[in-house]
Amino acid sequence: MLGGVAKALFGSSNDRYVKSVMKIVQKINALEPEISAMTDERLTQQTQLFRDRLTAGETLDDILPEAFATVREASKRVMGMRHFDVQMVGGIVLHRGEIAEMRTGEGKTLTETLACYLNALEGKGVHVVTVNDYLARRDAEWMGRIYGFLGLTTGVVVPNVSEHERRAAYECDITYATNNELGFDYLRDNMKYERAQMVQRPFNFAIVDEVDSILVDEARTPLIISGPTDDKSELYMQVHAVVLQLDDGDYEKDEKSRNVTLTEDGTEKAERLLESAGLLTGSNLYDYENTLVVHHLDQALKANVMFKRDIDYIVKDGKVIIIDEFTGRMMDGRRWSNGLHQAVEAKEGVQIEPENQTLATITFQNYFRMYPKLSGMTGTAATEAGEFFEIYKLNVVEIPTNLPVQRIDEDDQFYKNTQDKFGAIAKTIKEANDRGQPVLVGTVSIEKSELLSEFLEKEGVKHSVLNARFHESEAHIVAQAGRFGSVTIATNMAGRGTDIQLGGNYEFRLEDEIGDMPEGPERDAAVAALKAEIAAEKAKVIDAGGLFVLATERHESRRIDNQLRGRSGRQGDPGLSRFYLSLDDDLLRIFGSETLFSRMMNSSLEDGEAIGGKWLSKAIETAQKKVEARNYDIRKQLVEYDNVMNDQRKVIYDQRSDIMDAEAVDDIIEDMRNDTVNMLVGDHCPVGTYPEQWDIDGLKQKCAEVLGLAPDIDSWLQEEAIEPEIIESRLAEMATAKFAAKGVELDETVWRQVEKSILLQTLDHHWKEHLSTLDALRQVIYLRAYAQKNPINEYKQEAFGLFERMLAAIREGVTKTIATNEFRAEQEFTPPELPELPDFLTTHIDPFTGEDDSDDVDGGSLGLVTTRAVRQTPAPQGGDPFAGNPDIRRNDPCPCGSGDKYKHCHGAY
Template sequence: MFGGLAKSIFGSSNDRYVKSLNPLLAKIVAFEPTLEAMDDATLSAQTTRFRERLTAGEKIDALLPEAFATVREAARRVLGMRHFDVQMIGGIVLHRGEIAEMRTGEGKTLVATLATYLNALPGDGVHVITVNDYLASRDAEWMGQVYRFLGLSVGVIVPNLSDEQRRAAYNSDITYGTNNEFGFDYLRDNMKYERASMVQRPFAMAIVDEVDSVLIDEARTPLIISGPTDDKSDLYMSVDAIVKQLEPQDYEKDEKQRSIILTEEGTERAERLLETAGLLQGANLYDFENTQVVHHLNQALRANQMFKRDTDYIVKDGKVVIIDEFTGRMMDGRRWSEGLHQAVEAKEGVTIEPENQTMASITFQNYFRMYPKLSGMTGTAATEAAEFYDIYKMNVVTIPTNRTINRVDEEDEFYKNTQDKFRAIAKKIREHAMKGQPVLVGTVSIEKSELLSEFLNQEGVDHKVLNARYHEMEAHIVAQAGRLGAVTIATNMAGRGTDIQLGGNMEFRMLDEHPELAPGTPEYDTQAEAIRGEIAAEKGAVLAAGGLFVLGTERHESRRIDNQLRGRSGRQGDPGLSRFYLSLDDDLLRIFGPDTLFARMMRSNIEDGEAIGSKWLTKAIETAQKKVEARNYDIRKQVVEYDDVMNDQRKVIYEQRADIMDSDTVGEMVEDMRRETANEIVGAACPPGSYPEQWNVEEMRTQLQEQLGLDLPVDAWRDEEAIDPELVEERVQQAADALVAEKAAELESDTWTSVEKSILLQNLDHHWKEHLATLDALRQVVHLRAYAQKTPINEYKQEAFSLFQRMLDAIRLDVTRTIAHAQFQLQPPPELPELPDFITSHFDPFTGEDDTRDIDAGTLGLVQTQMPPLQMARPDMPEGEDPAAWEGQVNRNSPCPCGSGRKFKHCHGAVA
């Protein structure tokens, strides 16, 4: 009560903060007369003057008023758009590293130019992150006019660019692109062998458009780069055939967690079927030997029972294409991981592509936290303000609208089942469309949008459907959704990026009706003027009909998505209307809603076709949404907790790689590894305080030969009077150093350094990849430690630390062994081998969903290396010998005699 009274008198903390920015706004306005008087050349030269002032030691905050006023004047001249005062406040908020919550239609794209320009002045680069490639290209071209007028360079990162093009874009003052593109470029850079081939430079600032979508929705899933493994198509098909024979009582489904497990009866039935198919080792499904079969069985169960065609994916041109749950778009080229995509392909009977192994990964949380300054903007962030601060240390500031909102948000209408609801929706749409009011209908899946389309056809309502099947036309459809009597069904309106203008959009009408005319020609201008007149008249009729009517066919899991849909109506003070229609069959109510007693009461008390509505029901729905939001937050938090462990290790490995690439010589590093290996061998064979006759000389001789390539008279040393372990260590080190010095003398100094760097980097990458696979497997099972009253995350940290130590030891031994046994011949360098296409994916370990937006994974994923694998051969291996004869003759941990540079067990000694 008292809090509400204080708020009514003094305003909320957000209101007070926004009010505190007014003095700064006044300073910006004060510069306007001076800047308006400048000619174009003088105004453009402002950038040079600002940079001179920064060089002289002036702080960037001191430049803010004049710099913002400069951008406002430049935008007025170049785009014919002058920033509103509330947009200037939004720009200040972005500059301060906070989130600006601005309603749809308030011009967030233009707001970003203010903070982007100011922070680009030092020349360190500003990244503007958008949710799709269309928006990145559009905004870079549209707002780029302002930046280029002021003398700044602009780049854009989109799929299918070469490394040179990417490097040029990142070296621009301002770079536009999607979150996935930036994240994958970071991972690819840290898989390269030369600093010169990397494309990104050190991070400075990022401004994220639709920040809630990028940093909240998509942050449940890490970015993953993976490479292909062996083909297992037959196994997938066999397991899928077995799963299709199981009955509903053989498994239990949990739709909340999107998980499914076999019952005891189901396990016995599966064992019998697997045994008949010859896929079971022994009699018990859960024996260690059947681990892989159990994994594939679980994925096939999920594919068949939890993933629905036309909701989670569609089959197009003989391929399974994922549907993005947030935007309803097709994710061409994207694949679920952990064998799930292959299981869905087996289910649908299409060609099964091979699985992939993780080679590099990072979460959005840890990627974006690397930026010294991070800010963002969206229409809906307040509901996740606590998470933004907790994870990213960013405050959410709600910016007032330029004009008062005139939209009416009506109470939800509640129906008994989906059929009744859709019948009522179709009648309501026809009623509003007949009086000329445009209707935007939001659905949660392709299936629902097509079902509604059938009902509208029965009612005789002309309409357009916007979903993953027709996403090529989405910008054109959205742009005209505000025309008189237009009815548009959209799977999801988040991040569509095109404003719905009442009466229609002139640019898109010209593209649709006069594609042959070029802008700027007299013919184009004549037609454009005629269309402008038609739009003005049509807008008047739409306003008279009540503006845009937004109709939601179902509540989404997140309140933000509902608010994004509602926000499409009532743009810039226009009138508007919104209402949601619900039923007991809706997924949100069925899975997360009130208990079954409530549902039974509703079913028994509501007649067919009858609708009810009350604030209590709306409150119940909101409670269900809060449950889902809390659950999703827990999932994201868990992803971060586990990735934080890996992130510390990732930093160590990536910094080590950078040090190796940047060093003029890595001789000292290799020498330290060699000496540590020598000390370890001697220490194991000659324990401190032991007598020479107690030493394990035979084991030491074997290890010295295998690890250091040395054949030393250790028997004779043991018989010396003054011998001790320290003296043995010293002799071994000297011999090892002499052997390597002899090898180095055979090559030019630069060539030898290149050889050492190559061996270091290749071993580092190989063991890091293996380490990632081990951590993935550990994360899948560590939750079982909870049964032993242990905290899974603490157990994961301890295990991951010891695994990391073991990995570093393995790298040291492999580098030392490779250099000791390698032989080098002076010959022309071999051509670079073709690397496999690395697949980029954005996989959710909890739900199996993938929302990566790269288009051509194969093209983008290629990591260009300039350093070929070393040509090595064992001195005792005759040239031309059949590799099959090496089995049993070559130690499995020794370098393969073929010269690949890999261990024998990973090369010609690999077990088929």
């Protein structure tokens, strides 16, 4: 109560914060007359003046008022748009590394230019992160006009551009890119063998547009780069045969999470079956050595118990094809990961395709936390403010609207079943359409969109159906969703980032209707007529009640509902929002089915009857909070597990960078050699034991195998006071002499490259194997909970032990390769070429559609044209003029000069 009184008297903490920022905005406004009086040339020169002041010791905060005033004036001259005061507040919030929550239509895209310009003055690069490549291209071109006027460069990174173009884009002052491309470029850079091949430069500052979508929704799934592994078909078949011998009582299944767990009796039975099949090491299924077998057993159980033929997948032409649970469509080409698809193939008796192995992976949480300064914008962040702070240390600041919100948010309408609900929705839309009120209908899936479309066709209502797959074309349609009499059905992500203006979006209509018309009096007249038409139509739409946002059900998150509501009522326009619900909705069916409210509604509601009220909305919010908490737990768990790998990833990537930057790596190899000798002697001649207890035969065998040496250890044992340290010292001297002799045989430059090549390749090989082991470990570690142990703590301990073993294996591998291989100085000895990156798959599963939205099916080449990508270099004409030339390899740059590899340019035609 006291808190409420204090809030009423002094305002909330957010209000006080915004009020303090407004003092800076007043300083910016005071500079406007002076800046406005500058010529274009003098305004452009401000950039160099600011950079000189930064060099002289001033900070970004010192020059902020003048820099923001400069951007505002540039925008007025170039774009014809003047930043509102609230946009200035948003720009300051972004510069301070916080999240600016700005309502839809408040001009977030223009707001970002303020913080982008200011931070780009340091010359370290600014990244603007968007949800799709269409928005990256659009915003880079649109806002790039302001940056270009002020003398800054703008780059854009989208799928299907060459490495040369990517490198140039990252070198720009401001780079627009999608979250997927940034993450994959980081992973690919850390798989390369020379610093010059890398495209990104050190992280500095990022602004994440639609920050809730990228850092919350899409953060439920990690980015993965994978490649094919060795064939394990026989293992899948053997484990499948074991699973067929288990009974229903041997396992428990959880349909909600689609998990299958062996019971205590089932575990003992599985151990006996695996032992008899020769697949078990020792007698305990959960020993470390059996991690991989447990993983395969787990996946085989899921395949046989939880995944049903003709429901989850079909078998067609000898292949298992996934069925999309949202649309019921076949998803040809998509495969389940972690060996699940292979387990289903074994179950169905079809050919088992090789499993893809993870080569590199990172979560968005750990990727974006690498930026020294991070900020974001969205219309809806307040409901996830706790998560933003806990994971990213980002505060959410609610920016007031430029004009008061006039939209009316009505109570939810509740129906007994889907048929009644959709029938009522269709009638409501028909009534709105008859009076010319534009309607934007939000659905949770493509399937629901198509169902509603059938109802509207019966009512004779003309409409458009969008599903967030074709970003550019959908942006043009969504932009006109505010036109008189329009009806647009869209899934929650369709056309996001596009401004819906009553009467139609002027920029899009100009491009669509007058874009090709040449400059001149005719075009000027057409533009004037278009503006007058939009103004007249806007007046008609306002009279009809403004944009009506109608949702067919509540989403999993209140935040996504608020996003949808926010599409209506921009910049003080009138509007209306209403949600229609039923007991058949997934949210209520799964998470609210056992509530008193649900049972009461089922028994008291008649067919076709509707009710509404605030108490109903509260009940729905309770179900939503359950789902939000569950999804947060999923993301939090993902981060906890990835944090373990992240620490190890930093060590390996830092080591790779040091190796690539080093002129010579002989000191690293010397340390590895000495550590390997230490380990060999320590294993066979433990400290504190007598010489007669030492495994001398084993030590001699390992010396021959790893060091390529045949030391006379037997004669050393005849000496008095022989100690393990003496043996270690002598072996180290012998190994050093052998390595030195090898280096003398070759030119010094060549030998350095040989050492570097061996070091990098060995490091990458063992890191790849380590990731595969961690993948398998993570799939089964939850079983430790049955022993009253914390799975994440167990994972940390196991992962640390595995990492130590990997480092030892790397040291031994490098030492063995150099010691046992021959390097002869022949007449024309050329340094060994570092291998090219393999053609690998990039994967990022969209948490809403279940589809891979990475837009890059061949990450090694960076150049394969996909159905959604637009080629940036001219396509080859007239076939392949270089065909048959033996000097051109598939992975060489194409001789035509496009910047793409030959196999993805002329070699692909």
